[in-house]
Amino acid sequence: MSKSPVRVAVTGAAGQIGYALLFRIASGEMLGKDQPVILQLLEIPDEKAQNALKGVIMELDDCAFPLLAGIVATGDPEVAFKDADYALLVGARPRGPGMERKDLLSANAQIFTAQGKALNKVASRNVKVLVVGNPANTNAYIAMKSAPDLPAKNFTAMLRLDHNRAASQIAAKLGKPVDSIEKLAVWGNHSPTMYADYRFATIGGASVKDSINDEAWNKDTFLPTVGKRGAAIIAARGLSSAASAANAAIDHMRDWALGTNGKWVTMGVPSKGEYGIPKDVIFGYPVTTENGEYKIVEGLAIDAFSQERIDFTLKELLEEQDGVKHLL
Numbered sequence: 617m618s619k620s621p622v623r624v625a626v627t628g629a630a631g632q633i634g635y636a637l638l639f640r641i642a643s644g645e646m647l648g649k650d651q652p653v654i655l656q657l658l659e660i661p662d663e664k665a666q667n668a669l670k671g672v673i674m675e676l677d678d679c680a681f682p683l684l685a686g687i688v689a690t691g692d693p694e695v696a697f698k699d700a701d702y703a704l705l706v707g708a709r710p711r712g713p714g715m716e717r718k719d720l721l722s723a724n725a726q727i728f729t730a731q732g733k734a735l736n737k738v739a740s741r742n743v744k745v746l747v748v749g750n751p752a753n754t755n756a757y758i759a760m761k762s763a764p765d766l767p768a769k770n771f772t773a774m775l776r777l778d779h780n781r782a783a784s785q786i787a788a789k790l791g792k793p794v795d796s797i798e799k800l801a802v803w804g805n806h807s808p809t810m811y812a813d814y815r816f817a818t819i820g821g822a823s824v825k826d827s828i829n830d831e832a833w834n835k836d837t838f839l840p841t842v843g844k845r846g847a848a849i850i851a852a853r854g855l856s857s858a859a860s861a862a863n864a865a866i867d868h869m870r871d872w873a874l875g876t877n878g879k880w881v882t883m884g885v886p887s888k889g890e891y892g893i894p895k896d897v898i899f900g901y902p903v904t905t906e907n908g909e910y911k912i913v914e915g916l917a918i919d920a921f922s923q924e925r926i927d928f929t930l931k932e933l934l935e936e937q938d939g940v941k942h943l944l
């Protein structure tokens with residue numbers, strides 16, 4: 617029997633990431649080739665943005681996607697999030713050259729208070745929320761705190777782009793296929809302080825750490841390359857990453873909805889105290905997923921270097937949280 621459609625809300629739908637994302641959701645790459653979707657698209661209620669959104673919708677129509685069961689376009693979050701099963705919160709200002717993502721907090725934080733409240737009011741009680749807009753972890757924290765009637769575990773932030781970047785660097789270093797990597801983890805904030813950790817990782821079954829066997833490369837090349845990749849793309853393109861960000865959003869939601877079969881992926885999720893991270897901090901953790909639920913991989917040994925990196929990224933997240941406490 618064919619499945620009934622699910623409602624997928626996407627904010628910032630006429631932006632760069634939106635343009636790289638919507639067509640893939642509508643073609644079934646996110647939720648499966650047998651899952652019809654209704655897209656509920658939010659843009660700011662200004663003529664230019666709404667017009668641009670109309671153009672994107674014309675293109676969606678012109679694809680004649682068999683799985684696209686309906687499209688709603690709106691400037692009102694309560695319309696966009698009505699009964700939403702999935703919500704991808706992309707709409708926010710991107711950074712330009714010379715900025716850090718946390719510099720966007722003052723411009724973007726209020727968006728996530730308003731959208732958290734709207735989700736709280738009208739979304740499905742099981743809505744799965746992914747925050748992409750930067751700074752993603754703290755914006756997810758704001759949305760979660762603004763939606764007290766929804767389970768905290770439904771709010772996640774995107775660290776999958778860091779995870780995919782780390783996997784790609786490791787595969788290139790070792791000259792092996794990227795999909796042969798297992799057990800990679802990225803801890804903490806989606807910022808240059810994130811800690812991409814390959815101590816447990818394997819590639820084609822062999823230990824990545826032993827195969828690389830170069831601590832200086834880890835510290836001086838790998839971590840800075842992954843951490844500063846967003847800035848490198850802005851420097852090269854003049855615009856922040858969009859297709860790779862959309863791809864990571866698809867990966868994050870697909871894995872959350874459909875399961876990873878035991879494979880580790882990275883999600884930014886509210887801590888319940890795992891690895892000493894204070895409750896409710898939205899922290900990048902290695903997780904596995906099954907039946908629509910994620911589970912943090914627990915019991916991993918944390919050595920002195922790793923603890924130092926985890927403490928450093930946590931400190932930044934706590935500072936960001938402190939900077940938005942007046943909004944909550």
Ligand SMILES: NC(=O)C1=CN([C@@H]2O[C@H](COP(=O)(O)OP(=O)(O)OC[C@H]3O[C@@H](n4cnc5c(N)ncnc54)[C@H](O)[C@@H]3O)[C@@H](O)[C@H]2O)C=CC1
Nearest residue numbers: 628630631632633659660707708709710748749750752861
């Ligand atoms: N977490 C991650 O790994 C990544 C996050 N990002 C972030 O994603 C966000 C979006 O990036 P782009 O698509 O490149 O930006 P963009 O500027 O091309 O598009 C953003 C869109 O959001 C809309 N928007 C702004 N406020 C809104 C609101 N309150 N409600 C609905 N729509 C709203 C704008 O009108 C615009 O069309 C940025 O904050 C960027 O920094 C980008 C790459 C990776």
Ligand SMILES: O=C([O-])CC(=O)C(=O)O
Nearest residue numbers: 711750777846847856857
């Ligand atoms: O760097 C940026 O501002 C956009 C982003 O989050 C990324 O590419 O990781």
